[in-house]
Amino acid sequence: MIRSDLTICAPASGSGGAISVIRVSGKDAFEIVSKVFFPSDNTVNILTISGFRVVYGEIRSGDEVIDEVLVSIFRSPHSYTGENSAEISCHASPYIVKSILELLIKNGASAARPGEFTQRAFLNGQLDLSQAEAVADVISSSSGVAHKIAMNQLRGGFSGEISNLRAELLNFASLIELELDFGEEDVEFADRGDLKAIIVRVKNLTDRLSESFSLGNALKNGIPVVIVGKPNSGKSTLLNVLLQDDKAIVSDIPGTTRDTIEDTIVIDGIEYRFIDTAGLRETTDVIESLGIRKTFEKIAQASVILLVDEITDSPDQINGRIKAIREKIDGTDKKLIILINKSDTSDYNLQGELSKRINREAGEELLFISAKEKAGLDGLRSILSESIAVSGSSLENVMVTNARHYEALCKVSVSLGRVLNGLEENITEELIATDIRQAIHYLGEITGEITSDEILGNIFRNFCIGK
Numbered sequence: 001m002i003r004s005d006l007t008i009c010a011p012a013s014g015s016g017g018a019i020s021v022i023r024v025s026g027k028d029a030f031e032i033v034s035k036v037f038f039p040s041d042n043t044v045n046i047l048t049i050s051g052f053r054v055v056y057g058e059i060r061s062g063d064e065v066i067d068e069v070l071v072s073i074f075r076s077p078h079s080y081t082g083e084n085s086a087e088i089s090c091h092a093s094p095y096i097v098k099s100i101l102e103l104l105i106k107n108g109a110s111a112a113r114p115g116e117f118t119q120r121a122f123l124n125g126q127l128d129l130s131q132a133e134a135v136a137d138v139i140s141s142s143s144g145v146a147h148k149i150a151m152n153q154l155r156g157g158f159s160g161e162i163s164n165l166r167a168e169l170l171n172f173a174s175l176i177e178l179e180l181d182f183g184e185e186d187v188e189f190a191d192r193g194d195l196k197a198i199i200v201r202v203k204n205l206t207d208r209l210s211e212s213f214s215l216g217n218a219l220k221n222g223i224p225v226v227i228v229g230k231p232n233s234g235k236s237t238l239l240n241v242l243l244q245d246d247k248a249i250v251s252d253i254p255g256t257t258r259d260t261i262e263d264t265i266v267i268d269g270i271e272y273r274f275i276d277t278a279g280l281r282e283t284t285d286v287i288e289s290l291g292i293r294k295t296f297e298k299i300a301q302a303s304v305i306l307l308v309d310e311i312t313d314s315p316d317q318i319n320g321r322i323k324a325i326r327e328k329i330d331g332t333d334k335k336l337i338i339l340i341n342k343s344d345t346s347d348y349n350l351q352g353e354l355s356k357r358i359n360r361e362a363g364e365e366l367l368f369i370s371a372k373e374k375a376g377l378d379g380l381r382s383i384l385s386e387s388i389a390v391s392g393s394s395l396e397n398v399m400v401t402n403a404r405h406y407e408a409l410c411k412v413s414v415s416l417g418r419v420l421n422g423l424e425e426n427i428t429e430e431l432i433a434t435d436i437r438q439a440i441h442y443l444g445e446i447t448g449e450i451t452s453d454e455i456l457g458n459i460f461r462n463f464c465i466g467k
């Protein structure tokens, strides 16, 4: 619901620290603040003062001084929301913050709803929809890379790409609609081959963007790395040393881990979600077999699979397990890393012998480690970083991290596929125009624009038909 007639207020800073910021925004922001805030320089009037000024003074409730504060003034449209806004920096006492908010509300402000400042920024055209969504991503990003992607989206990189696609389609639509206007006369304003080339190009770009979602989403939420292997091979020990935390129970009893355990850690600016699983073996234990079923699900969801074997396993056993995992991940871009654990219990010669007899395919890595002695882990971390960096060269490009955008892009692609078929099969302009409008509509859904008027606007602006 839009409540643009209300002036809203809310704490804008988190708990802790020495200072809290309270944000007030809306047409009556300055009037309301002026009723409770008294500048120490009484020649200053916040009703008339220019924007981007900071005023020192007291917040008072009747005769009682609640706090000494700084009030920052932002005049419409030069504020985050685009409205008149004030930010009150007070001491970070929960009591003070609560008292000031109560005072503001008593004097006519309303408590802001979640996201309402950003919603107003969008409604007032300060941000488009995908940028507004990026605000939440920037705040919640927990790694350097996630932050970089969110900042790119906030600064309009993604919106720019979507706008370019839309502009191309709007041009195309204009031509088709023009032909529709001349319906009876059977004119073709645009060469069908040229039109097809535009759609192919836009569809390729759309598909490239939607393909970036699986990595983009993983980078935002943590790259899922699943740790699998036979019981007792040291999977939970490995999880614990990677997380530097005793998260999982470790014991010498095979079948210790029966459910999946996961947690995240940032390595070289990228967040990984490590998932420890129940060891894979034939079992009649109901709970354990449920855990094993879950292990397969986790393999399906993971980007990277760490297969943990023991140095005392025979090459045949290890090759058998590699083959079983490979069958599960065949045809995907999942990365398989084979870890031979408990290397501390063997000598170097055995490692050399073993590595010769393990059948690896291109892209699969083999590493000898000792989870218990924390040996070989730097090697593992750098393989992880490199494997993401390879596909992560796309980091330089715009990346889709938001499921809503991904869904919309998939719909765009389907509509464009229909346009291509339509062009090929020479179907009527009406039907082609419908599919194009749909594709434009879905792109507009991403940035939050309204489309049909725009198509018309574009026709008249570009072609000056004047009717």
Ligand SMILES: Nc1nc2c(ncn2[C@@H]2O[C@H](COP(=O)(O)OP(=O)(O)OP(=O)(O)O)[C@@H](O)[C@H]2O)c(=O)[nH]1
Residues within 6 Å of the ligand: 230, 231, 232, 233, 234, 235, 236, 237, 238, 249, 250, 251, 252, 253, 254, 255, 256, 257, 258, 277, 278, 279, 280, 341, 342, 343, 344, 345, 369, 370, 371, 372, 373
């Ligand atoms: N010598 C040696 N022992 C290890 C190493 N890693 C793990 N262990 C031991 O192997 C046993 C099993 O370790 P876990 O981490 O519980 O193995 P797991 O793969 O999680 O076992 P399940 O959950 O039962 O499938 C424990 O006694 C560990 O101390 C290692 O690198 N070297």
Ligand SMILES: [Mg+2]
Residues within 6 Å of the ligand: 235, 236, 237, 248, 249, 250, 256, 257, 276, 277
């Ligand atoms: Mg375990």
